[in-house]
Amino acid sequence: MSLPEIAGHELLDLIGSGRCGAVYRASARGKACAVKVFSSMSINRKVLAAALHSIQQMPHHRGILAVEGMNFDRSPYYMVAPLVGMLTKDAQGRRQWHTQTLESLCQGSLPPEQAWSYIYQLSDALAWLHKHGVPHGNLRPCNVLLEDDAESSIRLTDIAQGWVGG
Numbered sequence: 671m672s673l674p675e676i677a678g679h680e681l682l683d684l685i686g687s688g689r690c691g692a693v694y695r696a697s698a699r700g701k702a703c704a705v706k707v708f709s710s711m712s713i714n715r716k717v718l719a720a721a722l723h724s725i726q727q728m729p730h731h732r733g734i735l736a737v738e739g740m741n742f743d744r745s746p747y748y749m750v751a752p753l754v755g756m757l758t759k760d761a762q763g764r765r766q767w768h769t770q771t772l773e774s775l776c777q778g779s780l781p782p783e784q785a786w787s788y789i790y791q792l793s794d795a796l797a798w799l800h801k802h803g804v805p806h807g808n809l810r811p812c813n814v815l816l817e818d819d820a821e822s823s824i825r826l827t828d829i830a831q832g833w834v835g836g
Contacts, residue, residue: 725737
């Protein structure tokens with residue numbers, strides 16, 4: 671499989687895909703990052719570009735995955751974000767990237783205090799977006815990445831994606 675070419679970034683491997691595109695583990699000037707390459711027919715690039723630009727301009731919120739770069743001027747359309755997760759090994763011993771999401775966590779049971787913590791963090795992140803005029807849309811448990819961080823364990827992703835045709 672050949673990986674897309676994104677100027678200034680070396681795409682290393684596919685780490686996830688969905689309706690709006692594919693996410694790759696990448697490196698830019700020696701720094702690890704994630705690059706999401708969008709499917710042009712699955713996004714409204716003007717709405718998405720405006721939302722991501724707003725996220726770059728507003729004060730940082732720890733519960734929202736930062737936007738480090740983007741391109742919506744010419745194909746391939748993409749955005750660059752911090753890489754969340756870790757390298758693990760699958761059942762055959764192959765290395766693979768794993769990012770825990772709220773969806774993967776919901777396969778078991780959570781202690782009530784942990785569940786409430788995620789609910790409060792998610793509510794706070796959504797309120798921050800709305801305060802700055804950025805709607806999320808398409809909010810699903812797989813769009814909430816989890817990290818081990820004292821300040822916030824969630825990272826809200828996929829903001830304004832999937833809004834085709836307004």
